[in-house]
Amino acid sequence: SQELEQSPQSLIVQEGKNLTINCTSSKTLYGLYxxxxxxxxxxxxxxxxxxxxxxxxxxxxxxxLDEKKQQSSLHITASQPSHAxxxxxxxxxxxxxxxxxxxxxxxxxxIP
Amino acid sequence: xxxxxxxxxxxxxKSGTSVKIECRSLDFQATTMFWYRQxxxxxxxxxxxxxxxxKATYEQGVExxxxxxxxxxxxxxxxxxxxxxxxxxxxxxxxxxxxxxDTQYFGPGTRLTVL
Numbered sequence: 001s002q003e004l005e006q007s008p009q010s011l012i013v014q015e016g017k018n019l020t021i022n023c024t025s026s027k028t029l030y031g032l033y034x035x036x037x038x039x040x041x042x043x044x045x046x047x048x049x050x051x052x053x054x055x056x057x058x059x060x061x062x063x064x065l066d067e068k069k070q071q072s073s074l075h076i077t078a079s080q081p082s083h084a085x086x087x088x089x090x091x092x093x094x095x096x097x098x099x100x101x102x103x104x105x106x107x108x109x110x111i112p
Numbered sequence: 113x114x115x116x117x118x119x120x121x122x123x124x125x126k127s128g129t130s131v132k133i134e135c136r137s138l139d140f141q142a143t144t145m146f147w148y149r150q151x152x153x154x155x156x157x158x159x160x161x162x163x164x165x166x167k168a169t170y171e172q173g174v175e176x177x178x179x180x181x182x183x184x185x186x187x188x189x190x191x192x193x194x195x196x197x198x199x200x201x202x203x204x205x206x207x208x209x210x211x212x213x214d215t216q217y218f219g220p221g222t223r224l225t226v227l
Binding site (some may be wrong): 033035040041042043045048088090099100101102103104105 | 118146148154155156157158161196203205209215216217218219220223
């Protein structure tokens with residue numbers, strides 16, 4: 001089974017609405033990354049969370065990591081068409097130079 | 113922020129030929145670089161971890177003789193797909209660890225199409 005699960009797999013929202021994407025790990029994380037990707041393009045780093053209970057915000061995007069460091073959520077407030085894309089969570093399970101295991105991805109469409 | 117480039121951005125080749133993809137960290141040194149591949153509508157799968165000055169570490173199921181990785185300097189890692197076949201067609205993405213922030217920076221990717 002997948003170590004890192006994302007939900008939902010896809011999401012269609014109307015412009016201006018809020019939305020949440022979840023990422024759940026079967027093991028305790030060292031660090032949790034959120035990336036955005038336009039299909040066929042490289043990844044854009046959004047945020048990294050490392051401490052249990054940590055929360056970070058950038059513009060209209062907020063990400064949280066739970067206290068147990070096994071679940072993270074990404075929340076977008078007042079979505080815009082520019083938010084459309086594929087959101088990937090990535091997990092590091094050890095410190096230092098670590099490989100990232102990626103979640104299944106969430107495809108977001110924002111309808112004007 | 114740190115910048116990672118890849119070259120070429122896309123390549124089309126005939127079956128049986130070899131293709132080399134370069135990954136460069138432009139403004140930082142990367143002791144470790146990672147190579148991923150992504151099939152259409154799927155997530156990224158780690159292929160191998162590339163360490164400067166030593167042999168790459170391959171993930172289970174990845175043929176090391178088919179996907180040759182060389183990390184000759186602190187700013188360059190190359191992935192060579194040898195004797196490419198249509199099933200190797202994919203989007204290949206590299207990332208580099210800056211070492212100072214626990215953050216990986218990803219390249220823009222290389223789309224390989226094998227005819």
